[in-house]
Amino acid sequence: MPTLVSYIIVSAALLGIGIYGLSVKRNAIRILFAVELIVNAANLNFIAFARFMNPPRVSGQVIVFYSIAAAAMEAAVGLALILVAFRLNSSIDVRKLNKLKG
Amino acid sequence: MDLSVPPDITFVVLTTITLLAAIMALQAKELIYGAISLAISFIGIAGFFVSLDAPYLGMLQIAVYVGAVVVLILFTIMLVRREEPDKDESPETGEGAAGLWLAGLLAVSIAGIAALAGPNLPATPPEANLPISQLGPVLAGTYPVPLIIMALLLSGALLGALVLAKVDK
Numbered sequence: 001m002p003t004l005v006s007y008i009i010v011s012a013a014l015l016g017i018g019i020y021g022l023s024v025k026r027n028a029i030r031i032l033f034a035v036e037l038i039v040n041a042a043n044l045n046f047i048a049f050a051r052f053m054n055p056p057r058v059s060g061q062v063i064v065f066y067s068i069a070a071a072a073m074e075a076a077v078g079l080a081l082i083l084v085a086f087r088l089n090s091s092i093d094v095r096k097l098n099k100l101k102g
Numbered sequence: 103m104d105l106s107v108p109p110d111i112t113f114v115v116l117t118t119i120t121l122l123a124a125i126m127a128l129q130a131k132e133l134i135y136g137a138i139s140l141a142i143s144f145i146g147i148a149g150f151f152v153s154l155d156a157p158y159l160g161m162l163q164i165a166v167y168v169g170a171v172v173v174l175i176l177f178t179i180m181l182v183r184r185e186e187p188d189k190d191e192s193p194e195t196g197e198g199a200a201g202l203w204l205a206g207l208l209a210v211s212i213a214g215i216a217a218l219a220g221p222n223l224p225a226t227p228p229e230a231n232l233p234i235s236q237l238g239p240v241l242a243g244t245y246p247v248p249l250i251i252m253a254l255l256l257s258g259a260l261l262g263a264l265v266l267a268k269v270d271k
Contacts, residue, residue, distance in 0.1 A: 016209025071171070075170075079174055
């Protein structure tokens with residue numbers, strides 16, 4: 001069985017990939033991909049810590065249950081926002097969404 | 103757990119699938135292929151959940167992420183797709199390197215802290231595993247209020263998404 005540290009390292013790598021996408025990508029849908037990856041990295045950490053506790057606690061799984069539900073909502077609202085942005089701007093490049101700029 | 107396959111091989115395979123698919127999701131030329139890579143990455147995470155004695159959450163992960171979120175993303179990609187591919191997808195010079203530095207620094211520092219704390223963290227999980235039957239009583243008995251708030255939030259978010267995406271006549 002791998003140690004807890006190896007799970008944390010996998011989770012940190014996933015977080016790094018997500019942060020890279022969040023800061024570099026210009027397409028709004030790809031930014032949503034990056035956000036989902038970051039949420040998944042957090043979920044993986046919760047499950048790993050819940051399993052390695054002595055005695056194992058089921059609360060870690062409960063919070064991931066809520067987190068998955070929250071991520072589903074976030075995807076629905078985010079995609080609706082992307083649709084509105086596309087309708088207003090006919091582009092989903094986030095660098096072109098500068099209507100609020102003075 | 104299946105003893106014919108050593109768990110370490112399972113871990114290495116799942117790590118490779120998850121991380122490579124995550125990179126592919128961000129770097130794939132076509133957005134559609136990116137979405138499919140994202141689904142593969144989510145399936146890898148579900149595999150991690152199953153190997154960590156959380157089979158219910160693995161199932162939920164596949165049902166919600168692969169079944170709902172990725173399909174929703176695919177529909178949105180079809181709705182917003184242009185005829186010509188996005189020319190401006192590649193980052194400006196210097197921006198990509200800065201993002202890589204930021205992400206690398208963050209990931210390496212978290213992994214470094216975890217490795218430093220390694221001797222204090224448990225190396226092997228306790229023998230007693232989590233029975234799936236414990237999840238229901240804890241979810242509905244110990245934490246009933248968050249469950250209700252989550253239901254309200256879910257309906258609010260879906261209504262909000264509908265109102266946002268509605269076309270005014």
